[in-house]
Amino acid sequence: MGDGLLVLKIFLVVAAIAIAAMLFVALYGAKKPLPQSVVNDAGYRIRKLWLGLVLVVAAIAFALTVPFFPYPWARASVGARHVRVTAAQYAFVMPSVLPVDVPLVFDVTSQDVNHGFGIYAPDGTLFAQVQAMPDYINHLPIEFHVKGHYVVRCLEFCGIGHAYMHGGFDVR
Amino acid sequence: MKPRAFGILVLAVTLVAALVPFLDRHAELPIWQHHLLxxxxxxxxxxxxxxxxARARGSQGGSAFWLVPALLAPMVAMFAMWPSxxxxxxxxxSGHVLEHLLLIALAYITTASAENYAAGLGWIVGGAxxxxxxxxARGFGVSFGNGG
Amino acid sequence: MKIMWTYIVAGLTIFGLMLLVGIGLRASQAGWIPIDTGTFYSLLSLHGVGMITAMAIAGLGLLWYLVDREIHLDERVAMLAFAFFAIGVVVVIVSVVFGHYGALWTMLYPLPFVGTTWPSWATGAWLLGVAAVMLGFMLICAQILGAILRSSGGLGSALGLDYVFGRKAFEAAGKHPPSPQMLAATVVSIDGLIGGASGLLVGIAMIAHWLDPHVVIDPLWAKNLTYQFGHTFANLTMYMAVAGIYVALPICTKRAYHSSIPLVVAWWGTLVFVIIAYFHHLYMDFVQWPAVQYIGEISSYLAAVPVVVVTVFGGLMLIHRSGMKWTLGSMFFFAGMVGWIVGGSAAILDATIPFNVDLHNTLWVPAHFHTYLLEGVFLFILGWVFVSLEQRAEAASNALVRWIVGLGIFGGGALFLISFYVAGAAGVPRRYAVEPAPGPFWAGIATVGALLILVGVLAALVEGIRLARMRAVGSAV
Incomplete structure (x- = not known):
């Protein structure tokens, strides 16, 4: 939540390592060719370790992320205050003021097409989001700890006015 | 039982099942159950x-143009399941039974054509x-929603 | 060869035209050229469906040729499929140019019917046009799969089951496992038929709704099917082009690439993960069945394993200390593997649910798939074209040409893509005709990058024609 820049940093590091490693493998010793069998013997040994490493990293990443799932069934929100949000081409109908440090659940739906309910924190980062769908109500549990004005933007393409569909609320 | 005899038996049972609307004319099923049937x-x-x-596995089979009915028939079948x-x-x-017969015929055309091209392909196209x-059943002609 | 070149040239031609459209879209977001909102979305619809179709047509041409080399395929069926593609492309263009359709290609029901600014026939034409493309795609998939079933004697041996579970007896009988490119063809055609079935089902439901508005559709159901189809179709363009790696890299490196048990098992993984990874498109649909959210994250992670452990790893093993010459062809294949890994890394970060909250439907999404398609699939196609041309002409390009093409397509590409990533990480939404800050600034950088890509592509085009004509002149003598 609000971790866009963190993801960008992780990505740039991973991409740089990947590019460097691939260039290294392609360029190292390129002037002195080896028979394929020699490269294969070493390569298959490395590949076993590499497979293990990839699977371990994937398992750890999965385990680390599960506690941070944003879903209502994944986090306690008993006794939370429910806030109704109705999206329609091209506006959001919702309260203009919300309380700080109170557990809330946004009950988000749409009157017409699919919309996205994206909440941007006062510092401009994307903070939370959920889809607004016709026929369905999505419950987004959230608690605001920072006061200020939060901008809401549509985050699912909804027609010609999509880019102009925004709203907001103050957290006090 | 030989494959061909088994095929004819399955077809016969299916054709009998297709006649059910004549017996139970007042059954009003929800659309999703209708789709499943x-x-x-x-x-x-x-x-x-x-x-x-049925032909032997790995046998040469017929022209690849058999694929045209094998792909078009399922599309027509989906249109024939028009929910409204x-x-x-x-x-x-009687209209309902005709629709059933059409569905069975289209399904037969689908897999028979695919099998004519290549043994085994009928399972994949028919499965699809x-x-x-x-x-x-989950959403063509119905919307479930989550009611809150 | 005729089929392959017809498909690849058609695909690359559409690519070129859509590249120009894409440059216009980014320049408009930068505020450099005026495009009104309605036209913007019409062009965005065209760009999206056009690019994915271009990559699919070119990739299918390559795959069809590789399968045809081993087991004969009927050319006339490939031409019939090509006719479906051509009809689909023309109808889609009519829908956009004359009907001003603008609800994009992965339109979510009920979008193309509600609040539209275009006539109803344009929506119908769009649906029918995309359906024609799908039909052509499925026809090729079914043709390839059927031919593989005929020659291998069944799906089990086509997928190498008997080889993996009984290797000693298998080899003692003097049998060979399916070649890597045939495994790719089997997996692409099976997943293509499954994705196609999803797409046709939701497409037919929408056409039914278009003809009879009483036919309601469940929006969550439509969304699942739309993404199952869209994700599978887009993802498969990569696996079509990957078949080219298995054949072309051994040519470039003068080494051999054989099927092995890890390779076969890796393709089984791909077979499964390509069709279920789409759940990551519905992470922000909190009403979706909880189990599939977990499956989405796990399968997105696991989808990477065959790539990083087998295909790209194997490709690098071929290149490592092989004495490979850096021609345009080999350069494209190497850079394509780099782009695939980089784009895949971005995709995996986005497929991580807590991060998806910050990235879903931001510019991060087009960032990763442009990396994957432009610096992956497209480069594999170009690599295949140039390896073929270099072999025919028995010549290669000089260093200056390689630098111009490389700086344009890779350098310009890096500039173009980084601007997508940075803006996406800052939360700028995708599909905004007019973006909030810092979107327009980065759109400007992206436009410059895209123009550099255009220069690189044009240089590659000129060089490709030069190599192709060398052969023509040579054979005339």
Whole structure:
């Protein structure tokens, strides 16, 4: 939540390592060719370790992320205050003021097409989001700890006015 | 039992099942159940097509142009499951039975054509068709919503 | 060869035209050229469906040729499929140019019917046009799969089951496992038929709704099917082009690439993960069945394993200390593997649910798939074209040409893509005709990058024609 820049940093590091490693493998010793069998013997040994490493990293990443799932069934929100949000081409109908440090659940739906309910924190980062769908109500549990004005933007393409569909609320 | 005999048996059972609207003319089923029953008819027709045309695995098979009916027939079958037509069919059992026969015929054409091109392909194309019919029950002509 | 070149040239031609459209879209977001909102979305619809179709047509041409080399395929069926593609492309263009359709290609029901600014026939034409493309795609998939079933004697041996579970007896009988490119063809055609079935089902439901508005559709159901189809179709363009790696890299490196048990098992993984990874498109649909959210994250992670452990790893093993010459062809294949890994890394970060909250439907999404398609699939196609041309002409390009092409397509590409990533990480939404800050600034950088890509592509085009004509002149003598 609000971790866009963190993801960008992780990505740039991973991409740089990947590019460097691939260039290294392609360029190292390129002037002195080896028979394929020699490269294969070493390569298959490395590949076993590499497979293990990839699977371990994937398992750890999965385990680390599960506690941070944003879903209502994944986090306690008993006794939370429910806030109704109705999206329609091209506006959001919702309260203009919300309380700080109170557990809330946004009950988000749409009157017409699919919309996205994206909440941007006062510092401009994307903070939370959920889809607004016709026929369905999505419950987004959230608690605001920072006061200020939060901008809401549509985050699912909804027609010609999509880019102009925004709203907001103050957290006090 | 030889494959061809088994295929004919499956087709016969499916054709009998297709006649049900004549017996139970007042059954008003929700659309999703209707789709599932029709998926069953498609499965019967598809199995019939596979077993009646059964050929040895790895045999050369016919022209690849058999794929044209094999791909078009499932599309027509999906259109034949037009959900807003069910109200009409509830009142007109003969029309309903005709629709069933059409579905069985289309399923037969699908898998028989695919098998004519390559042994085994009928299972995949027929499976995809039955998948479409079963999946249709979840949202083609109905919207479940979550009611809050 | 005729089929392959017809498909690849058609695909690359559409690519070129859509590249120009894409440059216009980014320049408009930068505020450099005026495009009104309605036209913007019409062009965005065209760009999206056009690019994915271009990559699919070119990739299918390559795959069809590789399968045809081993087991004969009927050319006339490939031409019939090509006719479906051509009809689909023309109808889609009519829908956009004359009908001003603008609800994009992965339109979510009920979008193309509600609040539209275009006539109803344009929506119908769009649906029918995309359906024609799908039909052509499925026809090729079914043709390839059927031919493989005929020659291998069944799906089990086509997928190498008997080889993996009984290797000693298998080899003692003097049998060979399916070649890597045939495994790719089997997996692409099976997943293509499954994705196609999803797409046709939701497409037919929408056409039914278009003809008879009483036919309601469940929006969550439609969304699942739309993404199952869209994700599978887009993802498969990569696996079509990957078949080219298995054949072309051994040519470039003068080494051999054989099927092995890890390779076969890796393709089984791909077979499964390609069709279920789409759940990551519905992470922000909190009403979706909880189990599939977990499956989405796990399968997105696991989808990477065959790539990083087998295909790209194997490709690098071929290149490592092989004495490979850096021609345009080999350069494209190497850079394509780099782009695939980089784009895949971005995709995996986005497929991580807590991060998806910050990235879903931001510019991060087009960032990763442009990396994957432009610096992956497209480069594999170009690599295949140039390896073929270099072999025919028995010549290669000089260093200056390689630098111009490389700086344009890779350098310009890096500039173009980084601007997508940075803006996406800052939360700028995708599909905004007019973006909030810092979107327009980065759109400007992206436009410059895209223009550099255009220069690189044009240089590659000129060089490709030069190599192709060398052969023509040579054979005339």
């Amino acid at each position: 029709h998926a069953g008819l498609l499965a019967g027709g598809a199995l019939g097509g596979i077993f009646v045309t 037509a069910y109200n009409y069919f509830e009142l007109h059992p 068709m039955v998948f479409m019919a079963v999946a249709a």
